[in-house]
Amino acid sequence: MNIERIRQPFIKKFPGDFSGNLIQRNTPKVLFATISPAGFDHPKLIAFNKTLSEEIGLGAFEEKDLDFLVGNRLPENIQTYATAYAGHQFGNWAGQLGDGRAILAGEIENDLGKKTELQWKGAGATPYSRHADGRAVLRSSVREYLMSEAMYHLGVPTTRALSLAFTGEDVIRDIMYNGNPQLEKGAVVIRTAESFLRFGHFELMSAQGEYKTLQELVDFTIENYFPEVTSSGIQRYKDFFENVCTRTANLAVEWFRVGFVHGVMNTDNMSILGLTIDYGPYSMMDEYDLNFTPNTTDLPGRRYAFGKQGQIAQWNLWQLANALHPLIKDEKFLEDTLNHFGTRFWKSHDTMLCAKFGFDELLKDDEDFFTNWQGLMQELQLDYTLFFNYLEKSTSTADVKDFFNRVSYSLLNDEKLKKLEDFLTTYNSRLSLNTVSREQSLAIMKKTNPKFTLRNYLLYECIEEISIGKTSMLEKLTDALENPYEERHPEFSAKRPNSYDDITGCSTLSCSS
Known part of the structure; x- marks a missing residue:
């Protein structure tokens, strides 16, 4: 890989902390803190996304590139860092948060001019780790690597995954938070996105009264990621907010289309670009249940249940509206925009269901x-x-x-x-009542309804195999998820076996998952 093509992203545009200090702490009035990956002595590659590497401009993998994939070797002239953000978690204001186990490696531009950010997940503690170790375990890393790629090939806006590697060290985790910690294999994922900016980045600056930095951050976001916003003055920020609402609504509708349940839709887990981000206690739907949540931490309230994802998207946008109010300064506009969100969302949702059923229009x-x-x-x-x-x-x-x-x-x-x-x-x-033929109706259904979705029990089996050094399941799942609208692997087109109904890490997940 040509890692020397990787360059410094937006670190120099905003106030930051250059101390490189590992101590977990608040970093008021800054958007980032410089930090280096921990480094690992005995890494081992599990999977590498060759197609994505070529697409973003990194090129083919060589053995020496493993050191970069786990953070042991950095490109020249790059200062890696973690970002600070705030957020509402399970409906409550949590104050300053940040990248607790994610470190931004830099940005690369391919030959077509498309820019992509690269980020290690699980490469060590940052100032925002809140007394945790900043590591990631194999199970959560496999889940993020495979599901982010599965969502991409399903056509759902998402972050993506470049690589998955063992770190060569064990990590202690209490998977169900019930006082039973165990040693697990450590791993690192490199994930990619056009940007990892979240609602929480904007919430942090607004909550701290850093309105000048907030404005600069919004301007930067518009200039780099929202070409459709061409207005000026306050209208520029109104148009930005409306576009974020549209992207967020479209994302939630896509989740409903494929049966994806995010599991932890905190505002700090919401991408400002409308991407699926932070694959934790998620699940693809097996038996249909509007009240299903895969996240044990979400019980008994089921705030983030499958059927509530549109409602929570709107609630999160209210929090973003509060954060952007110092720039927009128009309560009625914000209220009207958000009050109409539900109408627009459900019309889009029902139009999507029409396609799933093969109806050519909504009646x-x-x-x-x-x-x-x-x-x-x-x-x-x-x-x-x-x-x-x-x-x-x-x-x-x-x-x-x-x-x-x-x-x-x-x-x-x-x-x-x-x-x-x-x-x-x-x-x-x-x-x-359709005005199209049955053949045309079926064509609509076939491009809307996946034949393969990455169910939790399949991920569970794959993780179990990888942990003992086998990769056959990983290879088959990768082929299936890259072709989700084809029946490439009929053995995966079946109901979840009853034997997986009560398996921890399969049917029940926690935020540690």
């Missing part, structure tokens, strides 16, 4: 159709991805029993069978 009665479908999905415990896969293959009531057995996690009985049969009849009636 007046479709809201009732979708509501009845949601009730059916939950009552019959139908698998979200498999339901639409089998809906593409057959809408006939003649094979409804086979349909049920393939997609339901509940036991078959005559009442349930009748409800599914009635739904398929209603669905066929609704399909008849």
